[in-house]
Amino acid sequence: MFDPAASLPYPDGLHPDAAPAPHALLAPVLGLLGTWSGRGSGEYPTLAEDFTYAQEVTFSHDGRPFLHYEARAWLIDADGTPLRPSARESGWWRLRPDGRIEALITQPTGIAEIAIGHAAEGTVDLATREVALAPTAKQVDATRRRYTLTDDGTLAFVHDLAAVGQPLQHHLAAQLHRRD
Numbered sequence: 001m002f003d004p005a006a007s008l009p010y011p012d013g014l015h016p017d018a019a020p021a022p023h024a025l026l027a028p029v030l031g032l033l034g035t036w037s038g039r040g041s042g043e044y045p046t047l048a049e050d051f052t053y054a055q056e057v058t059f060s061h062d063g064r065p066f067l068h069y070e071a072r073a074w075l076i077d078a079d080g081t082p083l084r085p086s087a088r089e090s091g092w093w094r095l096r097p098d099g100r101i102e103a104l105i106t107q108p109t110g111i112a113e114i115a116i117g118h119a120a121e122g123t124v125d126l127a128t129r130e131v132a133l134a135p136t137a138k139q140v141d142a143t144r145r146r147y148t149l150t151d152d153g154t155l156a157f158v159h160d161l162a163a164v165g166q167p168l169q170h171h172l173a174a175q176l177h178r179r180d
């Protein structure tokens with residue numbers, strides 16, 4: 001008898017050339033598949049200090065027209081020594097025809113985002129359409145994210161944030177490199 005707990009019949013794919021075959025609608029985001037890691041820096045006018053962080057990001061798929069997205073970050077000091085865990089988030093990027101994306105992203109800080117955007121020519125732009133907040137979450141009104149794949153295999157990420165009474169402005173920038 002088939003025991004779903006003993007064997008995973010449909011493991012996620014992390015590479016465009018490996019099984020399962022990516023759905024045709026994933027074509028504009030195939031370059032993102034896999035695990036990325038690197039460093040970034042961040043700031044916000046409400047924070048006393050800028051910060052530096054390391055991050056790991058994974059995009060995978062199971063043959064259907066959406067990506068599973070998972071990201072975790074930890075603060076580091078000037079030498080790269082880990083200081084403490086920082087932001088984590090995971091979600092689903094639903095690919096629609098013409099490279100349109102509907103992303104659902106949740107964070108343990110009580111924030112859930114629905115972002116919409118577009119993927120084309122190695123760039124993904126996402127902007128929040130709705131933000132839902134748990135009762136004790138910080139006020140977040142909007143985010144804007146841009147992922148850019150460069151020819152040398154770097155994934156650049158920038159993140160703007162409108163939160164805690166501040167207008168939309170820069171919060172994060174990171175450079176990630178393919179790990180696998």
Ligand code: HEM
Pocket residue numbers: 042044046047051053055073074075086087089111138139140143161163164171172
């Ligand atoms: C790599 C990802 C991220 C990192 C490393 C990061 C890092 C930080 C740090 C270090 C702080 C200062 C508070 C603290 O020490 O924890 C902070 C504050 C904050 N971040 Fe981020 N963040 C990330 C992603 C995000 C995202 C995706 C959002 C929202 C969707 C967000 C929203 C906020 C808010 C609302 C604050 C509080 C500002 C305040 O209360 O003054 N962050 N972040």
